[in-house]
Amino acid sequence: MRRLRPPGRALPALGAAAAGLALLATCAREEERPSEPPYADVLDLAGSPDSARDASAFAFSDLGAWHMFGLPDPGDAAGAGFTGPLLLVGGGMWVGRALVGFRAWTDTADAPVAWTPSTGSGRSYLPGRLHRALRADGMELTLDLVFVSERSALVRATLANTDSEPVTFTPGWGGDASLTPARIVPTPTGVRVVPDGSGWVAEVRVDADSATEVDVDDGPTYRIRAAAVTLAPRERATRFALVSAYESAAALEADRGRREALLAEAPALMDEQVRRWNGYLASILSRLAPDATEAHRRVAVKALETLMSNWRSPLGDLRHAGLFPSYAYPGFHGVWSWDSWKHARALALFAPDLAEDQVRVMLDWQDEAGMVPDVIYADSGENNWRDTKPPLSAWAVAGIVDATGDTAFAREVYPALRAYHAWWYAHRDHDGDGLCEYGSTDGTRIAAAWESGMDNAVRFDSATMVANGPGAWSLDQESVDLNAYLYAEKGYLAALARAVGRPDEAEAYVREAEDLGRRIRDVMWDEEDGFFHDVRMESGAPIRVPGPEGWIPLWAGVATPEQARRVAAVMMDPERFLSRVPLPTLAMDRPEFDPTDGYWRGPVWLDQAYFGVRGLERYGLTAEASELCTRLLDGPEGLTGRAPIFENYDPRTGRGLNAPHFSWSAAHLLMLLDAGDGARP
Numbered sequence: 148m149r150r151l152r153p154p155g156r157a158l159p160a161l162g163a164a165a166a167g168l169a170l171l172a173t174c175a176r177e178e179e180r181p182s183e184p185p186y187a188d189v190l191d192l193a194g195s196p197d198s199a200r201d202a203s204a205f206a207f208s209d210l211g212a213w214h215m216f217g218l219p220d221p222g223d224a225a226g227a228g229f230t231g232p233l234l235l236v237g238g239g240m241w242v243g244r245a246l247v248g249f250r251a252w253t254d255t256a257d258a259p260v261a262w263t264p265s266t267g268s269g270r271s272y273l274p275g276r277l278h279r280a281l282r283a284d285g286m287e288l289t290l291d292l293v294f295v296s297e298r299s300a301l302v303r304a305t306l307a308n309t310d311s312e313p314v315t316f317t318p319g320w321g322g323d324a325s326l327t328p329a330r331i332v333p334t335p336t337g338v339r340v341v342p343d344g345s346g347w348v349a350e351v352r353v354d355a356d357s358a359t360e361v362d363v364d365d366g367p368t369y370r371i372r373a374a375a376v377t378l379a380p381r382e383r384a385t386r387f388a389l390v391s392a393y394e395s396a397a398a399l400e401a402d403r404g405r406r407e408a409l410l411a412e413a414p415a416l417m418d419e420q421v422r423r424w425n426g427y428l429a430s431i432l433s434r435l436a437p438d439a440t441e442a443h444r445r446v447a448v449k450a451l452e453t454l455m456s457n458w459r460s461p462l463g464d465l466r467h468a469g470l471f472p473s474y475a476y477p478g479f480h481g482v483w484s485w486d487s488w489k490h491a492r493a494l495a496l497f498a499p500d501l502a503e504d505q506v507r508v509m510l511d512w513q514d515e516a517g518m519v520p521d522v523i524y525a526d527s528g529e530n531n532w533r534d535t536k537p538p539l540s541a542w543a544v545a546g547i548v549d550a551t552g553d554t555a556f557a558r559e560v561y562p563a564l565r566a567y568h569a570w571w572y573a574h575r576d577h578d579g580d581g582l583c584e585y586g587s588t589d590g591t592r593i594a595a596a597w598e599s600g601m602d603n604a605v606r607f608d609s610a611t612m613v614a615n616g617p618g619a620w621s622l623d624q625e626s627v628d629l630n631a632y633l634y635a636e637k638g639y640l641a642a643l644a645r646a647v648g649r650p651d652e653a654e655a656y657v658r659e660a661e662d663l664g665r666r667i668r669d670v671m672w673d674e675e676d677g678f679f680h681d682v683r684m685e686s687g688a689p690i691r692v693p694g695p696e697g698w699i700p701l702w703a704g705v706a707t708p709e710q711a712r713r714v715a716a717v718m719m720d721p722e723r724f725l726s727r728v729p730l731p732t733l734a735m736d737r738p739e740f741d742p743t744d745g746y747w748r749g750p751v752w753l754d755q756a757y758f759g760v761r762g763l764e765r766y767g768l769t770a771e772a773s774e775l776c777t778r779l780l781d782g783p784e785g786l787t788g789r790a791p792i793f794e795n796y797d798p799r800t801g802r803g804l805n806a807p808h809f810s811w812s813a814a815h816l817l818m819l820l821d822a823g824d825g826a827r828p
Contacts, residue, residue, distance in 0.1 A: 211460030238477030275424030285310030297460035463525030485536035493814035517570030534598035628696035677713035695755035701762025726798035
């Protein structure tokens with residue numbers, strides 16, 4: 148399939164695909180892999196929340212659901228159930244320790260059977276599924292939870308008689324909504340739960356064999372009992388419960404027919420979800436280098452799981468699906484533009500339909516001038532129009548079209564991409580010299596720094612604002628990363644223009660890229676420092692604060708080979724950027740370097756590190772790229788273990804910093820591990 152590639156300097160004669168394979172081969176260590184890798188508990192989701200707002204307990208969701216479930220701690224009162232749900236409203240709210248769990252009463256006791264783990268912890272998080280294995284005298288119970296729609300999860304309980312004699316028991320369900328003030332209301336098929344003040348409604352609906360008696364107690368808790376069942380030795384019985392969450396009682400009622408159908412098709416739906424996730428796994432694992440280590444394969448699975456649990460379906464003013472940066476941090480329960488382009492590029496590797504929606508959800512809110520807002524929410528009154536984010540939308544779309552060949556999608560979004568690109572020059576080129584600046588719509592410097600994506604980067608410390616026109620302000624410095632991104636976007640727009648039958652526009656973008664490339668090399672290259680820097684708008688003086696912006700021209704292909712070699716020397720300097728986890732956001736010899744509290748003043752962000760690795764590879768500097776790649780995959784604490792993927796990392800120790808379960812970190816890890824990605828810098 149023809150790739151959509153920007154103009155710029157080609158990969159060496161080894162060839163693009165071969166170079167990508169070579170990079171990943173040198174990143175990997177030889178070791179024997181099991182024929183069927185056990186991808187259980189790549190992420191540790193065990194933890195029982197202490198309160199409705201407890202952010203320390205992690206969870207799983209799928210299919211864009213706005214509610215999530217986790218695995219309980221050993222001995223937790225959740226019993227034979229799953230932790231949650233966590234409703235992703237108001238920053239996140241746990242409804243109960245276990246809103247739904249299986250219950251069984253023997254014919255000799257009033258209390259339900261007390262279950263203990265079958266082996267080990269008796270609980271695991273598998274790709275796309277939560278699983279528990281429990282036992283009691285003469286009985287074994289397995290529980291599995293999968294999502295079957297954007298509003299419903301399905302729990303399957305399978306009870307086996309392991310005794311030599313028949314066993315009679317009364318099956319049922321029970322649970323609590325004790326972590327937040329809520330009402331539990333019995334229904335003919337289960338219960339409804341109404342958390343106070345949230346507007347949302349949850350429902351537990353059980354199969355026809357499970358519901359004959361429903362009791363609701365203070366606490367609030369509930370109990371559902373069915374008719375007694377007798378199992379012969381080695382016989383099994385299976386029961387199902389559907390756990391749904393809707394934004395209103397009206398929405399829940401309107402969708403009643405679909406929930407009835409989901410429960411009726413429960414056995415087939417369980418198998419369908421397993422097949423879907425096997426497809427995801429096959430897609431990402433097949434793209435790894437043949438000699439990738441098992442540890443790195445598990446990193447790829449962890450990245451996949453992170454992206455899927457941050458997937459949110461259309462809701463309110465979100466008209467298409469998109470990903471949160473992190474469900475685990477309340478401040479990230481929205482959809483950001485820069486994040487979206489990165490997520491879409493990675494999603495194209497295994498879920499291209501979702502990748503397309505991740506682009507659409509942002510373009511839905513593009514204004515008439517062509518601006519795309521910084522962030523959007525289900526309540527559009529919270530959208531941030533004070534700034535946008537760095538332009539990588541055409542890069543994202545080109546990656547999707549490469550993966551799918553879907554020129555219809557390219558044709559759909561190309562006009563919006565073209566308008567967004569033109570917006571930068573109309574609103575962020577103060578002196579009209581063809582080099583753009585970051586800025587804001589309200590004239591504030593903080594919003595202008597947000598627009599860079601590097602909120603508190605040292606390079607902006609002395610910047611001031613200049614007015615461009617109504618609702619348009621710029622920083623008084625021209626940023627090299629912004630202009631390198633715009634250079635790359637011209638190339639991708641040219642490729643997309645050709646794909647949709649607009650050759651004249653393609654040629655115009657190629658000419659623009661050539662002109663812009665010359666200006667970046669002439670104006671923003673610092674011969675004395677051997678690095679690219681932002682420059683003062685009026686004087687052209689370099690702002691010598693070395694950070695990731697200096698290697699973005701390599702990723703974009705705008706540097707000369709000699710410039711690339713000198714930038715590489717800076718990147719590989721152990722006093723500046725070659726740390727345990729390499730390529731921090733500020734050179735380590737700067738007095739402002741502060742990884743612990745610095746955010747963009749020292750921590751390693753994996754997106755910027757990815758751009759650095761791919762930039763070196765683009766210029767044939769494969770030994771340097773390989774060393775950085777190995778350190779990026781092996782240096783972060785817990786990355787190859789069970790810890791979550793973090794927003795950023797301490798370059799000296801590898802400790803994860805800030806938000807866990809971070810989507811764009813996961814996206815760039817997938818791309819870094821993709822053996823073919825080096826062909827598409």
